[in-house]
Amino acid sequence: MSSNYVNDSLALHTDLYQINMAESYWADGIHNRKSVFELFFRRLPFGNGYAVFAGLERVLDFLRDFHFSESDLAYLRDELGYKEDFIAYLKDIRFTGTVHSMVEGELVFANEPIIRVEAPLAEAQLIETALLNIVNYQTLIATKASRIKQVVKDEVVMEFGSRRAHEIDAAVWGARATFIGGIEATSNVLAGKRFNIPVAGTHGHSMVQAYKNEYEAFHSYAQRHKDCIFLVDTYNTLKIGIPTAIQVAKDLGDQINFRGVRLDSGDIAFLSKEARKMLDEAGFKDAQVVVSNDLDEYTILNLKAQGAKVDVWGIGTKLITAYDQPALGAVYKIVSIENTTGEMEDTIKISSTTEKVTTPGRKKLYRIIDRENGKAEGDYITMYDENPASEKRIKMFHPVHTFVSKFVTNFEAKDLHVKVVEQGKIIYDNPTLLQMRDYAKESLGLLWDEYKRSLNPEEYPVDLSQKCWDNKMRNIREVQEMVEEFIDGEE
Numbered sequence: 001m002s003s004n005y006v007n008d009s010l011a012l013h014t015d016l017y018q019i020n021m022a023e024s025y026w027a028d029g030i031h032n033r034k035s036v037f038e039l040f041f042r043r044l045p046f047g048n049g050y051a052v053f054a055g056l057e058r059v060l061d062f063l064r065d066f067h068f069s070e071s072d073l074a075y076l077r078d079e080l081g082y083k084e085d086f087i088a089y090l091k092d093i094r095f096t097g098t099v100h101s102m103v104e105g106e107l108v109f110a111n112e113p114i115i116r117v118e119a120p121l122a123e124a125q126l127i128e129t130a131l132l133n134i135v136n137y138q139t140l141i142a143t144k145a146s147r148i149k150q151v152v153k154d155e156v157v158m159e160f161g162s163r164r165a166h167e168i169d170a171a172v173w174g175a176r177a178t179f180i181g182g183i184e185a186t187s188n189v190l191a192g193k194r195f196n197i198p199v200a201g202t203h204g205h206s207m208v209q210a211y212k213n214e215y216e217a218f219h220s221y222a223q224r225h226k227d228c229i230f231l232v233d234t235y236n237t238l239k240i241g242i243p244t245a246i247q248v249a250k251d252l253g254d255q256i257n258f259r260g261v262r263l264d265s266g267d268i269a270f271l272s273k274e275a276r277k278m279l280d281e282a283g284f285k286d287a288q289v290v291v292s293n294d295l296d297e298y299t300i301l302n303l304k305a306q307g308a309k310v311d312v313w314g315i316g317t318k319l320i321t322a323y324d325q326p327a328l329g330a331v332y333k334i335v336s337i338e339n340t341t342g343e344m345e346d347t348i349k350i351s352s353t354t355e356k357v358t359t360p361g362r363k364k365l366y367r368i369i370d371r372e373n374g375k376a377e378g379d380y381i382t383m384y385d386e387n388p389a390s391e392k393r394i395k396m397f398h399p400v401h402t403f404v405s406k407f408v409t410n411f412e413a414k415d416l417h418v419k420v421v422e423q424g425k426i427i428y429d430n431p432t433l434l435q436m437r438d439y440a441k442e443s444l445g446l447l448w449d450e451y452k453r454s455l456n457p458e459e460y461p462v463d464l465s466q467k468c469w470d471n472k473m474r475n476i477r478e479v480q481e482m483v484e485e486f487i488d489g490e491e
């Protein structure tokens with residue numbers, strides 16, 4: 001073991017600065033001030049038109065268990081030098097806040113609150129890193145999976161990425177996220193055991209190489225694995241691999257369930273068409289052609305354009321590592337805090353980069369759905385005390401280019417936030433993963449195709465209510481006045 005401390009809690013899975021900030025709040029006696037933080041990202045990943053939220057279950061596990069263990073406290077005191085009085089405060093700290101969140105599988109867009117945390121300031125601060133870590137990764141991978149599934153459409157996708165994932169947790173929780181995003185099965189057996197996801201697979205080249213002979217390898221595999229898919233590209237796909245697979249299937253007949261062949265190298269378009277022809281001619285019309293080898297949505301789209309005959313896509317590296325965009329940039333920002341007289345005051349972060357200016361205040365999030373066509377008109381962020389469902393007509397306008405606007409009538413305003421934690425108590429029962437995946441699929445049905453295409457999708461509207469926008473402008477003006485006063489004072 002490289003450390004003398006037992007690894008028995010996740011509370012220290014945080015950045016040092018969170019603990020330092022918490023210490024200052026505590027020393028100044030403001031650690032229990034009510035605060036509101038929101039978690040959101042500013043830009044959709046992969047140039048996609050939407051993201052699929054995942055990660056809530058692990059966030060709730062983290063909050064349920066949030067405490068500093070004896071070994072955490074000993075490490076903070078003995079190695080990092082935190083003083084005994086602050087350690088005594090940390091010893092009893094638990095998460096006592098209230099959390100609203102989108103549900104897993106929900107479609108989410110830029111600049112809208114995915115999770116809202118209302119908690120004593122120090123508690124809300126100490127959980128930031130873990131929440132972002134969990135949501136950023138899982139949402140990224142669920143989105144990549146959904147994007148791939150949009151291109152694949154009707155065929156099956158199997159997730160094969162464990163060997164390339166960024167370590168064990170990423171493989172296991174990543175497999176879960178791909179399932180929420182629409183993938184049918186994973187090769188990771190631990191993910192199957194932990195999350196009840198279907199597990200599936202074929203066999204590797206090592207098996208053929210071990211027997212040094214495809215006939216023997218396939219024959220032996222088929223004896224023990226009734227549903228068998230033979231990997232046919234170890235020596236020569238068309239001349240040896242596929243004919244041998246067919247021979248074994250014929251020789252063993254009803255004793256086995258010959259499910260098909262897997263191609264893992266070469267020209268997938270050409271080989272899949274040839275494989276299809278050979279299987280059909282041999283009478284195995286139901287046998288599937290499974291393909292793998294560095295696939296992603298771009299290659300798949302291209303292979304489809306070439307007329308590839310594929311039934312199952314096995315996708316590893318580029319899915320589980322989100323190869324073309326390795327991070328989602330979700331952030332966690334304070335939007336409101338209790339003042340010295342016990343009232344809540346909104347707070348804003350100004351930036352010269354307009355997209356980094358936060359939207360102050362405790363807010364709600366609605367999906368506005370046209371009752372006539374069942375499609376989403378956009379998402380609508382309001383102040384907490386607003387309820388668009390009670391209005392006959394709302395004006396939706398672009399939060400920056402405000403002249404771009406429309407009036408919406410005859411709509412349903414779906415509240416996208418669910419209360420999942422109430423004063424520290426987890427009150428949300430996680431649905432099954434299948435339910436989450438179905439929910440994501442159903443939610444995609446609300447979107448016009450223009451938002452779902454993989455290349456240059458239209459921008460889905462995420463608008464602020466007039467009240468929310470006015471509040472933001474007022475906060476910006478107040479900060480500007482404060483800055484001007486400061487500068488005047490200096491001169």
Ligand SMILES: Nc1ncnc2c1ncn2[C@@H]1O[C@H](COP(=O)(O)OP(=O)(O)OP(=O)(O)O)[C@@H](O)[C@H]1O
Pocket residue numbers: 264265266267268269270292293294295299302303306
């Ligand atoms: N018809 C095709 N059109 C476009 N891309 C293809 C086609 N067939 C295969 N590919 C992709 O091209 C890449 C081929 O990579 P590469 O040449 O390294 O594979 P290979 O040599 O066939 O197999 P190996 O994995 O053994 O190196 C893979 O990403 C594969 O998915």
Ligand SMILES: O=P(O)(O)OC[C@H]1O[C@H](OP(=O)(O)OP(=O)(O)O)[C@H](O)[C@@H]1O
Pocket residue numbers: 160161163164264292293294295314315316317318
């Ligand atoms: O290509 P991916 O999308 O990551 O899918 C997983 C890959 O893992 C296996 O091969 P492995 O990488 O072990 O060896 P190979 O590259 O020589 O086939 C399998 O044969 C796939 O090609």
Ligand SMILES: O=C(O)c1cccnc1
Pocket residue numbers: 160161187200201202203204262292314316
């Ligand atoms: O089952 C398979 O075919 C498989 C599993 C992991 C990686 N590559 C392939």
